[in-house]
Amino acid sequence: MSLFTHRAFLTGAVTAIALSLGIQAITRAAHAETELLVVPHADPKILDPIWTTAYISRNHGYMIYDTLFSLDANGEIQPQMVDTVTRSEDGKTVTLTLREGLMWHDNTPVTAHDCVVSIQRWGGKDAMGQKLMSFVENLSADGDMNIVFEMSIPTGLVELALSKPSSNVPFMMPARVAETPGDEQITEYIGSGPYVFNEEEWQPGTRVVYEKFDGYVPRTEAPSGLAGGKVAKVDRVIWTPIRDIQQAVNSLNAGELDIIESVPADVIPLVEDAGAAYIKDPNPPGLQYTARYNVLHPPFDNAKVRQALLYAFNQEDFLEATVGNPDYYTVCKALFGCGLPFETDAHMEGLLESNFAKARELLEEGGYNGEEVLLMHSTNVPVLTNLAPVAKDLMEAIGMNVKMESMDWSTLVARRSKKDAPADGGWNMFITAWTMGDLINPLTAAFLNSSCESALFGWPCSEEIEKLRDDFARAGSHEEQMAAVVALQAAWREYPTHIHLGQWASPSALAKNVDGYLQGGVPVFWNISK
Amino acid sequence: MGLYLLKRLLATIPVMLFVAVFIFLLLRLTPGDPAAMLAGDYATDAQIEEIRQKLGLTEPLLKQFIIWFFNTIQGDLGESFYFKKQVTDLIAARLEPTLSLSIVTILLTVSIAVPMGVIAAYRQGSWTDRLLMGFSALGFSVPVFVIGFALVYVFAIKLDWLPVQGYKRISGGLLPWITYLILPSLALSVIFIAFIARMTRTSVLEVLGEDYIRTARAKGQTESKVLVRHALRNAAVPIVTVIGFAFAILIGGVVVTESVFNIPGLGLLTVEAVLNRDFPAIQAVVLLFSLVYVLINLVIDLTYTLLDPRIRY
Numbered sequence: 001m002s003l004f005t006h007r008a009f010l011t012g013a014v015t016a017i018a019l020s021l022g023i024q025a026i027t028r029a030a031h032a033e034t035e036l037l038v039v040p041h042a043d044p045k046i047l048d049p050i051w052t053t054a055y056i057s058r059n060h061g062y063m064i065y066d067t068l069f070s071l072d073a074n075g076e077i078q079p080q081m082v083d084t085v086t087r088s089e090d091g092k093t094v095t096l097t098l099r100e101g102l103m104w105h106d107n108t109p110v111t112a113h114d115c116v117v118s119i120q121r122w123g124g125k126d127a128m129g130q131k132l133m134s135f136v137e138n139l140s141a142d143g144d145m146n147i148v149f150e151m152s153i154p155t156g157l158v159e160l161a162l163s164k165p166s167s168n169v170p171f172m173m174p175a176r177v178a179e180t181p182g183d184e185q186i187t188e189y190i191g192s193g194p195y196v197f198n199e200e201e202w203q204p205g206t207r208v209v210y211e212k213f214d215g216y217v218p219r220t221e222a223p224s225g226l227a228g229g230k231v232a233k234v235d236r237v238i239w240t241p242i243r244d245i246q247q248a249v250n251s252l253n254a255g256e257l258d259i260i261e262s263v264p265a266d267v268i269p270l271v272e273d274a275g276a277a278y279i280k281d282p283n284p285p286g287l288q289y290t291a292r293y294n295v296l297h298p299p300f301d302n303a304k305v306r307q308a309l310l311y312a313f314n315q316e317d318f319l320e321a322t323v324g325n326p327d328y329y330t331v332c333k334a335l336f337g338c339g340l341p342f343e344t345d346a347h348m349e350g351l352l353e354s355n356f357a358k359a360r361e362l363l364e365e366g367g368y369n370g371e372e373v374l375l376m377h378s379t380n381v382p383v384l385t386n387l388a389p390v391a392k393d394l395m396e397a398i399g400m401n402v403k404m405e406s407m408d409w410s411t412l413v414a415r416r417s418k419k420d421a422p423a424d425g426g427w428n429m430f431i432t433a434w435t436m437g438d439l440i441n442p443l444t445a446a447f448l449n450s451s452c453e454s455a456l457f458g459w460p461c462s463e464e465i466e467k468l469r470d471d472f473a474r475a476g477s478h479e480e481q482m483a484a485v486v487a488l489q490a491a492w493r494e495y496p497t498h499i500h501l502g503q504w505a506s507p508s509a510l511a512k513n514v515d516g517y518l519q520g521g522v523p524v525f526w527n528i529s530k
Numbered sequence: 531m532g533l534y535l536l537k538r539l540l541a542t543i544p545v546m547l548f549v550a551v552f553i554f555l556l557l558r559l560t561p562g563d564p565a566a567m568l569a570g571d572y573a574t575d576a577q578i579e580e581i582r583q584k585l586g587l588t589e590p591l592l593k594q595f596i597i598w599f600f601n602t603i604q605g606d607l608g609e610s611f612y613f614k615k616q617v618t619d620l621i622a623a624r625l626e627p628t629l630s631l632s633i634v635t636i637l638l639t640v641s642i643a644v645p646m647g648v649i650a651a652y653r654q655g656s657w658t659d660r661l662l663m664g665f666s667a668l669g670f671s672v673p674v675f676v677i678g679f680a681l682v683y684v685f686a687i688k689l690d691w692l693p694v695q696g697y698k699r700i701s702g703g704l705l706p707w708i709t710y711l712i713l714p715s716l717a718l719s720v721i722f723i724a725f726i727a728r729m730t731r732t733s734v735l736e737v738l739g740e741d742y743i744r745t746a747r748a749k750g751q752t753e754s755k756v757l758v759r760h761a762l763r764n765a766a767v768p769i770v771t772v773i774g775f776a777f778a779i780l781i782g783g784v785v786v787t788e789s790v791f792n793i794p795g796l797g798l799l800t801v802e803a804v805l806n807r808d809f810p811a812i813q814a815v816v817l818l819f820s821l822v823y824v825l826i827n828l829v830i831d832l833t834y835t836l837l838d839p840r841i842r843y
Contacts, residue, residue, distance in 0.1 A: 043802070045612040045613055045806075046568065046612065046614075052568060052569060052570040052573075053569070053570030053573060054570045057570075125577075167570065183577075183580045183581070183584065184584070185614060187614070203623060203794065204610075204612075204613040204615060204620065204623075205613075205624075205794055205798065205799065205802060206623075206697075206794035240696070240792075242695060242792045243789050243792065243798070244695075244789055244790055244792070246679070247682070247694060247695045247790060247791070247792060248695075250682055250686065250687055250694045250695070251693075251694040251695050251696075253687070254686060254687060254690065254693075254694050256693060256694055256695075256696070380805070407561065408562070408805065409805075410561075410562040410563075410567055410805055410806065410807050411561040411562045413562070413563065413566045413567055414561060414562045414563030414566045414567075414807075415561065416566075417563070417566055417575055417578055454574065456574065457575070
């Protein structure tokens with residue numbers, strides 16, 4: 001006796017297949033041509049790019065806000081919302097005149113007052129903004145179109161700071177929004193950028209929708225990096241976070257997506273072999289791995305011990321362990337990155353070459369006598385996971401006593417802000433990554449800040465480094481800035497604040513029909529057509 | 531019955547209270563700082579401390595608990611640290627995908643597992659039985675994500691019949707909704723099919739040896755009627771218990787499947803909340819899961835009276 005007949009089974013199977021094919025056709029057809037479906041590197045939870053330094057909030061900022069200045073593909077500063085820059089004869093008064101036709105997304109005009117309030121909010125939060133504001137005696141609006149900086153010294157810092165490409169980016173907001181105190185998040189998301197944030201369609205964790213802003217007037221210059229004409233060529237950009245990169249790649253290869261913002265090197269062959277998509281890096285300088293010392297506790301309170309690691313470490317070991325493919329990493333000794341305006345190898349000779357003999361010599365000079373080094377090991381961020389074991393291995397090779405503690409990133413982030421001794425819940429070292437946009441000069445490179453208590457976790461304390469950072473801020477020309485950079489590298493060699501462990505790429509994957517993806521150091525979605 | 535129901539509902543209060551205290555303390559004792567996560571990598575100590583104060587995390591633990599507790603019993607589960615949205619709204623938005631996935635999975639599971647178990651019991655010792663129980667053992671052994679990826683490879687990539695990932699809301703149409711649920715439900719149902727099929731087989735086997743089955747056959751009833759009306763109905767109590775628990779597990783524990791298929795449900799919300807130490811969100815979802823477990827238990831107990839007239843409360 002049979003409870004199921006073959007005929008019933010076959011009928012069911014055929015119906016199911018027909019149904020699924022029909023459904024697929026329907027869903028594919030519903031995918032409008034002018035929608036760009038993007039998998040961002042994270043889910044944008046916080047929509048205030050001044051309140052947080054999270055990169056995903058910065059990327060959201062580039063969608064809906066505009067900047068006064070921007071860096072082009074060569075790292076040169078270009079005006080963006082600004083039409084002209086005028087300087088007084090003594091160089092102390094800098095007037096920025098806005099372009100005609102700039103509008104907020106509620107179709108009201110952008111005014112100089114809006115920009116002044118925006119600069120003030122950013123200048124109260126961001127380290128580079130604070131440095132800029134420390135030289136500003138008065139910041140005001142002259143009419144609707146002119147922003148006037150009255151500086152205590154003549155400096156090129158205004159354009160340098162206002163073109164800062166990475167977190168926190170000086171985005172312009174309407175005055176009523178920018179009046180929100182810096183310690184509170186904004187609640188209205190209105191900018192003057194090429195796309196409008198569609199709050200109604202925002203589904204946290206699932207979907208962020210941006211729509212083309214018809215009132216945006218792009219510059220006439222060709223797009224280059226983050227500068228030039230920001231022309232929105234698609235009607236809607238939809239961010240859909242996908243946690244599993246393998247599934248994101250499957251989906252891209254199946255034609256369900258247009259762009260995956262960040263693809264790990266080991267997954268790139270899956271994209272290339274399938275032939276449905278191609279690889280392009282929006283951030284050619286890439287990112288940098290960085291080991292951070294805590295100078296408050298032994299043994300890294302001793303500069304000689306810190307110097308020993310400059311000799312013991314080499315970048316290739318770290319890059320091989322994490323990236324693995326030399327096409328996607330660069331060994332680079334320059335403190336402010338290779339391929340960037342302040343690249344120099346000055347004072348870097350002999351460092352980062354795993355010279356264990358020299359490292360041991362320095363440990364001995366520093367009086368190291370086997371104190372335990374507590375190395376924090378992040379386990380749930382794939383691009384960081386393999387770094388700490390390499391560091392442990394290299395430190396042990398020169399006779400250091402290393403205790404590696406594994407933890408999730410949230411725990412590490414909480415622990416790194418503790419100044420307690422390692423045995424009481426503090427730490428000695430951890431390794432992280434920065435995008436090169438954050439490291440392009442001595443003012444943006446946060447780990448170089450050596451202002452003791454006010455410095456970032458690790459709390460380095462060096463009057464000389466701080467003086468040289470100040471010299472950089474006061475420099476009036478690129479030559480003067482470069483001289484400060486060279487002097488800084490010498491000072492850093494004597495008083496290491498962190499160790500740079502090489503540059504690496506985290507490129508994007510794009511469907512074959514997607515064109516115009518810009519390489520500005522930050523993934524941006526204007527100029528893209530499909 | 532009414533009194534029993536009232537007693538059971540009242541009994542949920544101390545359970546929920548215990549869960550509330552436990553999860554609140556557990557989160558505060560776990561390493562990690564939501565303020566540091568919110569502030570981003572560049573934030574200074576002063577900025578982190580400022581955020582901590584804004585979130586109320588610098589208040590004494592008892593005060594934090596009392597505020598949260600009294601807000602919760604008034605239905606205010608608080609605002610997510612991250613999304614700056616009410617947790618109730620976040621949960622409401624995530625409920626549909628998880629419920630959809632759970633219901634489709636349970637329907638799929640029951641419609642496959644119960645007949646499988648009955649057939650295996652009916653054909654005990656035969657090749658059919660061995661084959662079905664072999665499949666059952668395999669279903670137990672293979673992790674859900676492996677099954678998920680295998681299904682995606684075959685049905686989405688190679689055959690291009692179904693989407694790789696994602697979720698469409700039911701308001702967007704029944705066909706897109708079910709299309710996006712087929713693969714995740716299949717992946718998720720395998721382990722439950724394995725479990726429920728075994729349970730059904732065992733229960734039906736016990737019943738098949740009973741006198742009333744012999745009597746039913748002697749009356750000349752067809753085999754299918756004997757199996758469904760007499761054997762399965764009398765074997766139903768343990769099967770329904772397992773199905774009920776499976777449903778509770780599905781609502782609270784489909785994290786891997788939701789991750790693999792990118793379904794924005796409660797499982798993913800829980801993972802994100804835990805990784806970011808979003809205390810209000812974690813507390814709310816854990817309370818919700820606990821409540822679901824308690825209520826499903828109650829429903830299962832009440833179902834027994836329908837299935838077995840001898841059971842009375």
